[in-house]
Amino acid sequence: MTKKIITIGGSTSKMSINKILVEYAGSLLHNVDVQNIDLNDFEMPLFSVDIMEEHGTPEAAKKLDAIINNADGILISLTEHNGAYSAAFKNMFDWLSIIDGKVWKDKPMLLLSTSPGVRGGESVLSIALNRFPYNGGKIIGSMPFPSFNENFKNNEIVDNTLKDKLVKLIADFEKAL
Numbered sequence: 001m002t003k004k005i006i007t008i009g010g011s012t013s014k015m016s017i018n019k020i021l022v023e024y025a026g027s028l029l030h031n032v033d034v035q036n037i038d039l040n041d042f043e044m045p046l047f048s049v050d051i052m053e054e055h056g057t058p059e060a061a062k063k064l065d066a067i068i069n070n071a072d073g074i075l076i077s078l079t080e081h082n083g084a085y086s087a088a089f090k091n092m093f094d095w096l097s098i099i100d101g102k103v104w105k106d107k108p109m110l111l112l113s114t115s116p117g118v119r120g121g122e123s124v125l126s127i128a129l130n131r132f133p134y135n136g137g138k139i140i141g142s143m144p145f146p147s148f149n150e151n152f153k154n155n156e157i158v159d160n161t162l163k164d165k166l167v168k169l170i171a172d173f174e175k176a177l
Contacts, residue, residue, distance in 0.1 A: 003032045003072040003177050010089040010124075011079035012039045017148045018121075021114045022077035024155065028170045032177075037067065039088050047094035061095035068096070069105055073177050077112040077145075080124035093135075102136030108176040110169055111142040114152075120144035140176045141169040 007026040009019025019038070026034040042060040045051050068074065079086040085093065096103045111128055113121025122144045129142055143165060145151065150158075157163040 004035065004070060005029060005032045005073045005075065005177075006035045006037050006067060006071045007075045007077075008037045008039070009077050009079070010039070011086050012088040013079075014040075016079060017114050017116070017152075018077035018079045018112070021112055021145055021148070021152065022075050024152075024157070025075050025077070025110065025112060025166060025170060028167065029174060032072075032174075035067070035071075037064070039092060042092060044091060044095050047091050047098075052098060057099060058095060061092070061099060064092065065096055065099045068103070068107070071105075071107060073108040073110075073173065074104060075110045075112070075173070076128075077114060078121060078124045078128055080113060080115055080121040083123040084127060085124055097135060100136075104132060104135055104137040106136045106138050108140050108173060109137050110140055110173045112145060112166075113143075114145035114148045116147065116149050118146045120146035120148070138176070140173045143169055 007022040009016045009022050011018050023036050042064045044058040044060050111125060113125040115121045125142055125144050132139060145162060151162055
């Protein structure tokens with residue numbers, strides 16, 4: 001049976017470099033079905049206990065939870081806003097954690113982050129590496145991808161050191177499936 005992998009770019013930007021990076025990483029996988037998740041397809045109200053009590057859990061959150069539940073592995077590239085998750089990703093994460101505290105369902109995960117800067121989203125990646133294991137994240141590997149606009153051109157990683165590192169992480173992820 002073919003394994004199902006989902007990719008999530010942690011932004012709602014139509015031109016998200018994190019979405020581009022994680023979908024590229026997903027394309028490096030072998031013999032799997034990859035479903036690219038766009039957060040724009042899972043619009044949810046801003047998380048609030050009052051909203052939850054009045055309206056219940058949004059259908060979009062339930063749908064995304066089912067997709068994660070049916071996946072065999074997860075690739076995420078986190079967008080960094082002021083050193084933390086984007087508001088859209090954090091909101092999604094909050095709603096999913098209400099459905100099941102083990103948001104990531106103990107699935108193998110590969111965590112990435114990128115930015116135009118030299119740190120490549122290291123701050124948000126650090127937050128996720130510390131938090132996700134408490135929410136059922138079985139993190140196989142992680143990688144900040146620095147200076148996206150210089151190191152990723154024409155739908156390809158142009159820095160061989162970065163490309164080799166990502167290819168190795170993908171191989172480790174595939175072994176964990």
